[in-house]
Amino acid sequence: MSCHATADSVREEKQGNMALQIIDRDLVRKLLPMETCIRLMETAMLQTASGTTCQPPRWIIDLPAGEGKCFGLMPGAMADPEIFGAKLTAVYPQNGARGFQSHQGTIVLFEAEIGAPVAVVHGGEVTAIRTAAASGLATRLLANAEAGDLAILGCGEQAREHLVAMSCVRELHRVRLWGRDVERAHAFALANASRSPVPIEVCTSVEQAVRDADLICTVSAAAEPILESVHVADGAHLNVVGSSVAQAAEIGAELVRRARFFVDYRPSALLQAGEFLAAKAAGLVDDSHILAEVGEVLGGSHPGRQSDEEVTIYKSLGISSEDLVCAHYLLQAAQAGNLGSRIDF
Structure with missing residues (x-):
């Protein structure tokens, strides 16, 4: 079912009014398993790389409350499926310690025939799943085939989701975890033991966690680097996820310089990828250091990893096409299963 069909069916029900599907957090979790979301990320990344999307870089304002809190708008439009919309999101980095999602917000999806809104989706839950799913896709494309020694730096929501995503794309034989709060x-x-194929080892230092690891996910709320090049083994692949603004960096500039550097969307990375910008400001790299978008590797226009020994980095910022394809899929799934709630709008 397309969004066009959705608009037609709703008009038949009540001329002049549109039905707005409400997809809450529990329904997102039910309908969007990680394996499915990784496939959706293929669509988002391929269209992004092909230039068939409209995705201005995120608009962000810092909130007066400080502590890294900000509010962002991520609008976008896609050609296939033909949809458009936006995510409104508040980022509260300290929420994890309080038992709340760090990203709070909604995704509003519009259909293309008459421009009507057709769905409001829980943005925090979609963000949690699709962020890790994008890392899963990048890992599948860029990590060594036998990689399976995983280090996760951070112990919040994204740590949990990345554990699941990494398990989907590689056979894990070791999992180590580091967090500031032991x-x-x-x-x-303890809470995520069932999500891991092997026992999760808790480490007391970053160095201990990443020693000889060939998969590293940095999913902390760190504003300053917690991981340096000297601690990373040759051949490792890193998903650098936790920092999402230009002023923050989870990894050191020398590690950026050393690695082959890939992103979700080049225009956003040039403006907001804090680790890359810090390395550029230090004179260690220039804009050409961003080798490709993940969609370019997936589509075959860039080779990606070229040797077992090189270090690869996927810098994640998140793009609106990821949210839109998830919202569209969730709308179709909810309608097919007669799930969620609908209101005239």
């Missing part, structure tokens, strides 16, 4: 890290390991 008690919280142990609690994470």
